Amino acid sequence: MLVIATLFFAWQDALTKHLVQTLPASQIVAVRFFFFALFALVYVGRGTDIKGGIAAAFRSQRPWLQIARGLLLSGEIIMFAYAIQFLGLAEMHTLFACFPLLITALSVPLLGESVGWRRWLAVMVGFIGTLIILRPDSGVFQPAALIALASALMFAVYNVLTRLVSRYDSFETSLLYLGVVGFAGAMLIAPFYWRPLAAAEAVWLLVISTTSIIGHLLLIKSLALAPAVILQPFNYFVLVWAIIIGFLLYGEVLSLTTLLGTGIVVGSGVFIARREYKLAAHSG
Template sequence: MNQVGQSARLGIILMIATCFVFAVQDGISRHLAGEYNVYMVVMIRYWFFAAFVLTVSARQAGSIRAAAATSQPALQIIRGLLLTLEILVMVSAFVLLGLVESHAIFASYPLIVAALSGPILGEKVGWRRVLAIMVGFIGVLVILQPGVAVFSPYALVPLAAACLFALYGLLTRLAARKDTSATSFFWTGTVGAVAMTAIGGWYWEPMTAPDWGWMAALCVSGAFGHWLLIRCYEVAEASAVQPFAYFQLVFATFFGVVIFGEALETNVLVGGAIVISAGLFTALRARAHG
């Protein structure tokens, strides 16, 4: 196997490992947010994340001042706030719906990115990708089951999270035209930490000793997951590893069913398969024309 092939293989392994760690993080978030206020949980998570971001960004850029330097602070602040809001919404979805259905719906975010890349980034979206986007959203409708008597409006919560994350991703690509990844990473962590401290401090609750252990695990898994993701993108092209990001849905579904006793409904299984298939198609089309 040549060097390129070895790098791609290592990148895929790192991406799958990243997905596993992030799924573990989601499971811990589901537990803690079910016991305590979601604002406090996300605030503490962001404190640790900000410390990790400051360390990594300063090392990559040479200093914290260099990492913070940007000609587009408004864009960077909006990015950070969007991600913060997305995390709040998604963790709430875990409590309202569970891991399985939340992740099945959230898996539509690459399709939202593809749909909005034209109007926001000026990218050309061919008819095949448009068709894949439409098919993918049919899959979302299969999961949501609108018009069915048992339809829950809570199902719209992870869809809102997917939209927020898609916007965050698009603005990240927009910011990358002028700023380095270290700068964007710096603003992501610091803006989120400041915003959540301003909000979460009002919702502080005493935690039990075991749950402080889970909180520590949540913080460490978040930092470790981002480190794995950074390493993944260092050794392989994003287009080569991105399709494997869907493993997070697989792992989250496993944890939801085995640990939290969630049911794997037929409509979620079928709709999730449609969404993933459409997402993989758009990823492969983007790679072929990248």
């Protein structure tokens, strides 16, 4: 289910790359979050057994953390959509693949977690792989790559805050806040750049919103069937799909140097996930 979810997410990004050539990134994200907020409201109101329904789910023990999560993800997706108009789909995902390494590094100061020397070494090796992908001294470096890395950092912080807030709030509360606050955050920017939609653009926006919802449903179901620490390595399949779709739709071909750097980053991330699984199994 998670592998299929990553396929939907990759198609969603491929369509975003197409749409962002004519539509503002903030408008695309605002429409996506509008439909995601509706999905969250329906899911919590009808699809769960939480007592009190939507009103109860909105009662958070850490509302400011929930608001920060929603604003972070909304801003991150806007930056992702903006950067992808300058970078290839596969290239964007090779840079974004460093976010699990950032999560590991941030979990120490923000969550107070302990990270052993093996995982710190994997993080450092992964960052070397990121530098190989960037090649800042090669003449092919693009400033948009820094936006991609900033987007990955924001997504990492969002994930760390999600871990933190899960100690206090239910999944339904986090889902609701994410949808509603994310939409509100996108609408802080979108009205200033809003433009009328052509019929084809409206259809593609609907397709993007639908793939996002299906992908999240599959993600939610996969997390209900297996622990996140086991599923984490399978998230890298989005990179595989991005490389294939980028080639088929946009004729993108990654250089051997980029593939080498990507392999180092992914290998480091898989090692960290495997190490965390072993530690979780041992403590359990």
